[in-house]
Amino acid sequence: MTPNDPSGFNTRGGRLYAENVALADIAAAHGTPCFVYSKAALIAAYTGFDTAFAAHPHLVCYAVKANPNLAILNLFARLGGGFDIVSGGELARVIAAGGDPHKVVFSGVGKKAQEIRDALSAGILCFNVESPSELERIDQIAAEMGKVAPVSLRVNPDVDAKTHPYIATGLKESKFGVAHGDALALYRRARTLKHLRIDGIDCHIGSQLTETAPFSAAVERVMSLVEQLGADGIALTHIDVGGGLGIQYKTEEHPCRVDEYAAAILAGVKGRTEKLVFEPGRFLVGNAGVLLTRVEYLKRTADRNFAVVDAAMNDLMRPALYDAWHDVLPVDTAHAATGTLEPWDVVGPVCESGDFLARGRKLALKEGDLLAIRSAGAYGMSMSSNYNTRPRAAEVMVDGARMHVIRQRENVAALFAGEAILP
Ligand SMILES: *Cc1c(COP(=O)(O)O)cnc(C)c1O
Numbered sequence: 001m002t003p004n005d006p007s008g009f010n011t012r013g014g015r016l017y018a019e020n021v022a023l024a025d026i027a028a029a030h031g032t033p034c035f036v037y038s039k040a041a042l043i044a045a046y047t048g049f050d051t052a053f054a055a056h057p058h059l060v061c062y063a064v065k066a067n068p069n070l071a072i073l074n075l076f077a078r079l080g081g082g083f084d085i086v087s088g089g090e091l092a093r094v095i096a097a098g099g100d101p102h103k104v105v106f107s108g109v110g111k112k113a114q115e116i117r118d119a120l121s122a123g124i125l126c127f128n129v130e131s132p133s134e135l136e137r138i139d140q141i142a143a144e145m146g147k148v149a150p151v152s153l154r155v156n157p158d159v160d161a162k163t164h165p166y167i168a169t170g171l172k173e174s175k176f177g178v179a180h181g182d183a184l185a186l187y188r189r190a191r192t193l194k195h196l197r198i199d200g201i202d203c204h205i206g207s208q209l210t211e212t213a214p215f216s217a218a219v220e221r222v223m224s225l226v227e228q229l230g231a232d233g234i235a236l237t238h239i240d241v242g243g244g245l246g247i248q249y250k251t252e253e254h255p256c257r258v259d260e261y262a263a264a265i266l267a268g269v270k271g272r273t274e275k276l277v278f279e280p281g282r283f284l285v286g287n288a289g290v291l292l293t294r295v296e297y298l299k300r301t302a303d304r305n306f307a308v309v310d311a312a313m314n315d316l317m318r319p320a321l322y323d324a325w326h327d328v329l330p331v332d333t334a335h336a337a338t339g340t341l342e343p344w345d346v347v348g349p350v351c352e353s354g355d356f357l358a359r360g361r362k363l364a365l366k367e368g369d370l371l372a373i374r375s376a377g378a379y380g381m382s383m384s385s386n387y388n389t390r391p392r393a394a395e396v397m398v399d400g401a402r403m404h405v406i407r408q409r410e411n412v413a414a415l416f417a418g419e420a421i422l423p
Contacts, residue, residue, distance in 0.1 A: 008038025008039075008041030008044075008288055008398070009038065009041075009290060009372070009374075011333050013334075014332065014334025014335075014337075015331065015332065015333065015334070016330075016331045016332075016333055016372055018036050018037075018038050018290070018403075019038050019039070019040055019398045019399070019400055020398075020400055020401040021401060021402070021403050023036065023290070023331045023370065024331055024332070025403075026292060026396055026403055027294065027370050030394050030396055030403075030405060030409070031394065031409060032293050032294040032310050032370070033293045033309075033311035033312075033315050034393055034394045034396055034409075035289055035290070035291055035292070035376060035377075035380060035381050035393055035394070035395045035396070036290050036291075036395075036396050036397075036398060037072070037395070037396070037397045037398065037406075038288050038289075038397075038398055039075065039397055039398065039399040039400075040400075041287065041288035042072065042075055042076075042284065042285060042288045042377075043075070043079065045285070045288060046060070046062075046081065046284055047079070049245075049258055049278070049280055049283060049284065050079070050080075050081075052259050052261070052262035053262055053265075053266070053278070055266065056266060056269070057275045058275060058276040058277065058278065059081075059082050059103060059125075059238075059275065059276075059278070060076075060081050060280065061081070061083050061084040061104070061105050061240075062076045062081050062082070062083050062084065062279075062281065062284055063084040063243050063279045063280060063281030063282075064083050064084065064086070064090040064093065064281075065086055065090065065281060065379075065382055066281030066284070066285050066377075066378040066379060066382060067281075067285045067289070067378055067379075067381060068090060068382055069395055069406050069407055070093060070096060070406070071397055071404070071406035072285060072397075072406075073093060073094055073097035073098075074097040074098050077097060077098050077099040078098075082100065082103025082104060082105070082125065082277075083104050083105075084105050084107055084281075085105070085106050085107070085108075086106075086107050086108040087115065088112070088114065088118050088119070091106070091115075091118060091119060091122060091124070092118075095122065101122035101123050101124050102124070102125055104122070104124040104125055105125055105128055105152070105277060105279070106124055106126070106127050106128060107130075107154065108128075108130065109130045109131065109134075109175055109176060111127070111137075111138075116137065116141045116149075120142060120145055120147050120149060121145075124150075125150065125199075126150045126151065126152050126199050126200060126238070126277075127149060127150065127152070128153075128154045128202040129151050129153050129154060129178075129190075130154045130178065132178070132186055132189070135153075135189065135190055135196070136193075138151065138195075138196065139194075139196050140195075142196065147195065148195055148196065148197050149195060149196050149197065150196075150197050150199040151190060151196050151198060151199060152198075152199055152201055152238070152240060153178055153183055153186055153187060153201060153202065154176065154177035154178065154202045154203060155177055155178060155180055155183045155201060155202065155222060155225060156176060156178060156180060156203070157170055157180055157218040157222060158170065158171060158172040158221070159171075159205055159218050159221065160214065161205045161206030161207075161214045161244065162209070162211065162214060163206045163207060163208050163209055163210075163246075164208065167206050167208060167322070168205070168206040169204055169205060170203065170205025170206055170218060176204070177202075177204075180221055180225065183201075184225065184228055187229055187232070188232070188234075191234060198234060199236065199237050199238060200236050200237060200238040200239060200240055200274075200277070201222055201225060201226060201229075201239055201240065202240035203221075203242050204242025204244060204279060205244060206244050207243070207244050207246075208244070208246040208247070209244045209245060209246050209255075209256075210246040210253070210256060211256055212256045212260055212261055212263075212264035215241070215244070215261060215264050215265060216264045216267070216268055218241070218242075219241060219265055219268030219269065220268055222239065222241070223268060223269065223272075226239065226272070226274070236274055237274060237275060238274055238276070239272070239275070239276055239277070240276075240278070240279065241265055241276065241277070241278060242278070243278065243279035243280045243282070244280075245258065245261050245280055245282070245283040246282070246283070247282055247283055247286040247375060248375075249325055249326060249374075250325060250327065251327070258283070281378060281379075282378040282379065285377040285378045286375050286377050286379075287375050287377060288377045289375075289376050289380065290329075290373060290375075290376055290377075291311055291315060291316050291357075291372070291373040291376040291393070292331070292370060292371075292372055292373075293309040293310055293311035293315075293357075293370070293371050293373065294309060294310050294368065294370050294371075295307050295309055295366070295367055295368060295369045295370075296308050296309060296310055297367060298365060298366070298367055304345055305342055305344045305345065306344070306345050307344045307345065307363070307365050307371075308347055308348070308349060309347070309348060309357065310348075310349070311348055311393070312347075312348025312349055312350040312355050312357075312388070312390065313348055313350050313354060313355040313387070314348075314385045314387040314392075315348070315380070315381075315392070316373060316380050317379075317383045317384070317385070318379055318380070318383070319356055319357055319358065320354040320355060321383075325358070326358060326373050326374055326375055326376065327373075327374040328357070328358045328361050328363065328374070329371065329372045330363060330365075330369060330371060330372075331369070331370035331371065332369060332370065335364065335366075336363065336364050338364070339364025339366070340364055341364050342363070342364070343360045343362055344358075344360075344362075345358070345359045345360065345361075346371065349388070349390075350387060350388050350390070351388065358373070381393065381395060381407075386410075389412065389415055389416075391409055391410035391411060391412055391414075392407075392409070393409060394407060394408060394409040395407035
């Protein structure tokens, strides 16, 4: 990490900082485990993405599920962003954070009737429809409410995103979207439904994509449909190319840059005037956050060295779920530079062998040390759970020299407040 690391984290005088606040000071004030976000890094990621598409009319709809904290939603709303939601709960968050419902697209294969009603009442921009049954249901609910629902069909372009199978969504065997070959017939059906207005087309092929080729292939497939629709008299107002742009987790990896991604997309829509809609999640928040944790115990066994920390798989599930790799940085970089390096498995207190945050990392550790697990801004807090009755971590956003608690650490009593024993 250089002093000018765009992620908003830097090293000064042997200590790790988030902007102008020492991570050790955040741990002292708010305890660990704690997610720490840099406001400057969030803004830089958003504006970097937004300006890459300056040449074409567009709307950036942040994928709320990557990190739904109200402070983050509010920040993107202030920057002019819209939102991609996948539940009624996320719509409620967007509204509570001051987001504009007219800039909301609603994705997901299982929209319930009440969620559709709430989205119609709020006046969202568009429903990304994922099946014939959903199309009929939206039309029927809109009819009951005396409204016209704006719709896009989520097309499954059947391209290999070359990412982890759990986060690849654009192959024909996936549960998402409608098959490319079925889309035209379903658009024709939509045209006959009086309470629907066909607005766009949508696709999302997966997450943590590191090459431009799958994006280009998906856009090409979608554009071939846009042309067929045009020939059929179905004009669209927007083309939604989804999210999925990957971030750098490892220094030696070089995922495609946002300008390369933009060039690939813009080449695919050359000459078209429809507005582009994007649904980036990870790219906007992933590298803007770290998970701050403290070493409780160092445990040496015949086979391995374990650093038992106070964060666990319930706080950051990605290593356990996807075997994901997160960089681990000592917060006291001065000691780390002089101590003896040994390989450590960084593990949590949860009763599962899958409960690890990192394995075999060369670190100079002592008990009580603070560690920063990098690139934890996306799919960290949002996938966290209370497994092992562990209260969820606090969240802090740093803005220059100030730190703001944007979510209090949960307290244990609240975890079972809704439970009851038999009379
Ligand atoms: C998860 C998701 C996104 C965001 O994906 P990222 O990889 O975080 O950019 C966008 N659109 C849909 C439909 C999603 O399910």
